[in-house]
Amino acid sequence: TQLLEQSPQFLSIQEGENLTVYCNSSSVFSSLQWYRQEPGEGPVLLVTVVTGGEVKKLKRLTFQFGDARKDSSLHITAAQPGDTGLYLCAAPSNSGYALNFGKGTSLLVTP
Amino acid sequence: DTAVSQTPKYLVTQMGNDKSIKCEQNLGHDTMYWYKQDSKKFLKIMFSYNNKELIINETVPNRFSPKSPDKAHLNLHINSLELGDSAVYFCASSQVSGGGGNTIYFGEGSWLTVV
Numbered sequence: 001t002q003l004l005e006q007s008p009q010f011l012s013i014q015e016g017e018n019l020t021v022y023c024n025s026s027s028v029f030s031s032l033q034w035y036r037q038e039p040g041e042g043p044v045l046l047v048t049v050v051t052g053g054e055v056k057k058l059k060r061l062t063f064q065f066g067d068a069r070k071d072s073s074l075h076i077t078a079a080q081p082g083d084t085g086l087y088l089c090a091a092p093s094n095s096g097y098a099l100n101f102g103k104g105t106s107l108l109v110t111p
Numbered sequence: 112d113t114a115v116s117q118t119p120k121y122l123v124t125q126m127g128n129d130k131s132i133k134c135e136q137n138l139g140h141d142t143m144y145w146y147k148q149d150s151k152k153f154l155k156i157m158f159s160y161n162n163k164e165l166i167i168n169e170t171v172p173n174r175f176s177p178k179s180p181d182k183a184h185l186n187l188h189i190n191s192l193e194l195g196d197s198a199v200y201f202c203a204s205s206q207v208s209g210g211g212g213n214t215i216y217f218g219e220g221s222w223l224t225v226v
Binding site for chain 1: 142144151153159161167169203214215219
C-alpha cells in the first residue's frame with residue numbers, strides 16, 4: 001500500500017489567514033484527488049489533478065500536483081469558517097480498484 | 112434525493128453481537144465500496160465490488176461479510192462484534208473502479224459503537 005503523508009495533521013487559524021497543506025509520497029501516481037469531510041458527513045471530492053505540475057483553482061482554493069506526480073499541495077487564501085473540515089488527499093491503490101487516503105489535515109478556522 | 116444512503120446512521124451494540132449495515136446508491140454506478148474510518152480519522156478501504164462481484168478484500172477479518180444483491184446495494188454484516196470494531200463505516204460508489212481519477216461518492220457514514 002502506498003503511503004500518503006499529510007501535513008500538518010492539525011491546523012487552527014483565524015479567519016482571513018492563508019494556509020497550505022501538503023500531501024507527500026514516495027510513489028508516483030497517475031492522478032491525485034483532494035476531498036473535504038465535514039463533521040458527521042462523508043468526504044466530498046474537491047478536485048482531481050492528473051498532470052505533473054498542474055495547478056487548479058476552486059475559488060479561494062489552489063491545488064498543485066508536483067512535477068514528479070509524487071506530491072500535492074492545497075493552498076487556501078483568506079480562510080473562512082466555512083472552510084473548517086478534514087482535508088484528505090487520495091490516490092489510486094496499486095490494484096487500481098480503490099482509492100487510498102492520507103490521514104488528513106484537520107482545519108479549524110475561527111471568526 | 113440522497114445519492115448514497117446507508118442505515119443505520121448510529122448503532123450501539125454489545126460485544127459478541129451480530130449487526131448489519133445497509134447501503135444503497137441511486138447513481139447507477141457499477142462499483143461500490145466499504146471504507147472504515149477509525150478514531151484518528153484514517154479512512155481505509157475494506158471491500159470493493161464491481162457489478163456485484165468482489166474485487167478487493169483488504170485483509171479484513173472474516174467476521175466482516177459484504178453482500179451485494181444487485182449493483183445498487185452493498186450491505187455489510189459483522190459477526191461477533193469486538194470493541195476494536197468501533198468506528199465509522201462509509202459506503203461509497205463510483206461509476207467505474209476507484210483508480211484513474213474517478214469520483215467516489217460517499218454516504219454519510221454509520222457510527223458503530225461496541226460496548
